[in-house]
Amino acid sequence: MFPDLNARMQTLLLNLIIASFVFLSSIKDGNAGITSSFIRSEWPSVDIPLDHEAFAVPKGHNAPQQVHITQGDYDGKAVIVSWVTPEEPGSSKVQYGTSENKNQFSAEGTVNSYTFYKYKSGYIHHCLIEGLEHNTKYYYRIGSGDSAREFWFETPPKVEPDTPYKFGIIGDLGQTFNSLSTLDHYMKSGAQTVLFVGDLSYADRYKYNDVGLRWDTWGRFVERSTAYQPWIWSIGNHEIDYMPYMGEVVPFKSFLHRYTTPYLASNSSSPLWYAIRRASAHIIVLSSYSPFVKYTPQWVWLAEELQRVDRKKTPWLIVLMHVPLYSSNEAHYMEGESMRAVFESWFIQYKVDVIFAGHVHAYERSYRFSNVNYNITSGNRYPVPDKAAPVYITVGDGGNQEGLAARFLEPQPEYSAFREASYGHSTLEIKNRTHAIYHWNRNDDGKKVPTDSFVLHNQYW
Ligand SMILES: *[C@@H]1O[C@H](CO)[C@@H](O)[C@H](O)[C@H]1NC(C)=O
Numbered sequence: 234m235f236p237d238l239n240a241r242m243q244t245l246l247l248n249l250i251i252a253s254f255v256f257l258s259s260i261k262d263g264n265a266g267i268t269s270s271f272i273r274s275e276w277p278s279v280d281i282p283l284d285h286e287a288f289a290v291p292k293g294h295n296a297p298q299q300v301h302i303t304q305g306d307y308d309g310k311a312v313i314v315s316w317v318t319p320e321e322p323g324s325s326k327v328q329y330g331t332s333e334n335k336n337q338f339s340a341e342g343t344v345n346s347y348t349f350y351k352y353k354s355g356y357i358h359h360c361l362i363e364g365l366e367h368n369t370k371y372y373y374r375i376g377s378g379d380s381a382r383e384f385w386f387e388t389p390p391k392v393e394p395d396t397p398y399k400f401g402i403i404g405d406l407g408q409t410f411n412s413l414s415t416l417d418h419y420m421k422s423g424a425q426t427v428l429f430v431g432d433l434s435y436a437d438r439y440k441y442n443d444v445g446l447r448w449d450t451w452g453r454f455v456e457r458s459t460a461y462q463p464w465i466w467s468i469g470n471h472e473i474d475y476m477p478y479m480g481e482v483v484p485f486k487s488f489l490h491r492y493t494t495p496y497l498a499s500n501s502s503s504p505l506w507y508a509i510r511r512a513s514a515h516i517i518v519l520s521s522y523s524p525f526v527k528y529t530p531q532w533v534w535l536a537e538e539l540q541r542v543d544r545k546k547t548p549w550l551i552v553l554m555h556v557p558l559y560s561s562n563e564a565h566y567m568e569g570e571s572m573r574a575v576f577e578s579w580f581i582q583y584k585v586d587v588i589f590a591g592h593v594h595a596y597e598r599s600y601r602f603s604n605v606n607y608n609i610t611s612g613n614r615y616p617v618p619d620k621a622a623p624v625y626i627t628v629g630d631g632g633n634q635e636g637l638a639a640r641f642l643e644p645q646p647e648y649s650a651f652r653e654a655s656y657g658h659s660t661l662e663i664k665n666r667t668h669a670i671y672h673w674n675r676n677d678d679g680k681k682v683p684t685d686s687f688v689l690h691n692q693y694w
């Protein structure tokens with residue numbers, strides 16, 4: 234309609250783009266980021282079939298299945314054991330002790346079940362075991378008679394500043410053969426606890442009764458790890474399970490029945506956001522899919538929790554969330570902006586060491602950058618190097634059905650240190666109060682390949 238105006242606008246836009254490109258190039262600090270050129274041979278992103286041995290049902294009448302544990306208190310002297318009995322409620326008792334087959338103690342849990350469309354869940358048990366000794370191996374037994382099953386876990390060392398500890402970080406896992414490869418590799422890493430950054434089963438990719446069934450298969454699939462070491466849960470969009478077409482409108486229904494978190498121990502009002510302390514780390518779990526703006530319960534709680542952080546006791550301050558605040562991938566572009574606008578200044582004020590997220594199905598690590606000077610009236614709009622800022626790491630590459638997010642935006646932004654669209658997992662090995670060693674491991678067609686690594690220096694010490 235107005236070709237003249239249109240052409241002028243285009244010229245203007247072009248000038249603007251060139252201007253900003255020149256500006257960006259001029260602030261390059263020599264730490265140019267890497268976009269990996271690694272080429273994968275594609276594995277199909279299909280879910281493992283229902284009759285596969287990865288989902289095997291344990292033998293025996295009403296045998297406990299989908300066994301998983303998580304930390305049960307603030308400081309690691311309690312564990313919550315959860316499992317499902319398929320045919321009847323059975324017992325919610327956990328027998329446990331410090332030597333095999335000799336369970337001198339027991340604790341009594343609770344049982345519940347739920348429906349999802351016409352699917353009826355099994356009997357879901359949660360049992361809190363308290364008053365454990367630090368740094369101790371415990372054996373535990375659930376179920377009864379011939380169907381009883383025994384597992385073990387190790388409690389973490391006392392909360393102290395120089396305690397070494399190795400965490401694994403997994404996100405967006407799902408239940409494909411890529412997921413299996415990620416989990417197998419993780420289990421060989423020697424890490425002691427999983428920090429899970431959301432999107433567990435991807436059961437919501439199914440319809441009707443298959444949603445519940447795929448939550449069950451996922452529980453059996455991850456049991457090989459979750460029964461023996463705590464997974465610290467944070468939620469993603471695939472936990473929302475909002476499915477009005479089949480009358481299911483209560484968000485997080487499946488997740489909240491099946492998985493528990495020790496949220497009361499950190500005085501949170503919701504299982505979806507909470508904090509724990511483990512060895513030398515203070516870990517804060519946030520919910521990308523619950524209200525977080527000023528005055529909401531999550532905002533009020535985080536303000537209080539950050540004040541409880543004592544870097545003299547726990548030098549390492551780690552935050553987990555699902556949606557990354559810094560990501561240069563086309564997938565889910567800028568979905569984290571709203572939370573960044575609300576919380577980024579606190580993360581800098583409190584010198585958070587590292588923030589792990591998932592959601593984007595690729596790997597990306599940032600330099601220490603911030604955008605807290607962003608001002609909608611004055612024009613500051615570029616993230617700038619900031620020594621007080623956390624490192625942002627996206628590990629949404631567990632291997633789910635949706636495949637990889639292979640398109641990164643060009644040019645690679647200044648804040649982006651390393652990015653690659655491959656499946657894998659990370660580990661964070663805390664050495665002492667000043668040093669931690671971080672690794673990202675790529676799944677290369679069945680092999681585990683250490684790919685990106687660096688020494689994380691503590692922000693406080
Ligand atoms: C939670 O609140 C209770 C009661 O105010 C307090 O005793 C407890 O120390 C608080 N927990 C934490 C982790 O601050």
Ligand SMILES: *[C@@H]1O[C@H](CO)[C@@H](O)[C@H](O)[C@H]1NC(C)=O
Pocket residue numbers: 608609610611612
């Ligand atoms: C934003 O910029 C305006 C000038 O345009 C300034 O008056 C204001 O103080 C700035 N706000 C902040 C929070 O820096």
Ligand SMILES: *[C@@H]1O[C@H](CO)[C@@H](O)[C@H](O)[C@H]1NC(C)=O
Pocket residue numbers: 664665666667668
């Ligand atoms: C902390 O660990 C790093 C890496 O292992 C080591 O170089 C450093 O000397 C250690 N510092 C102390 C105080 O032990």
Ligand SMILES: [Fe+2]
Pocket residue numbers: 405432469470471555591592593
């Ligand atoms: Fe997601």
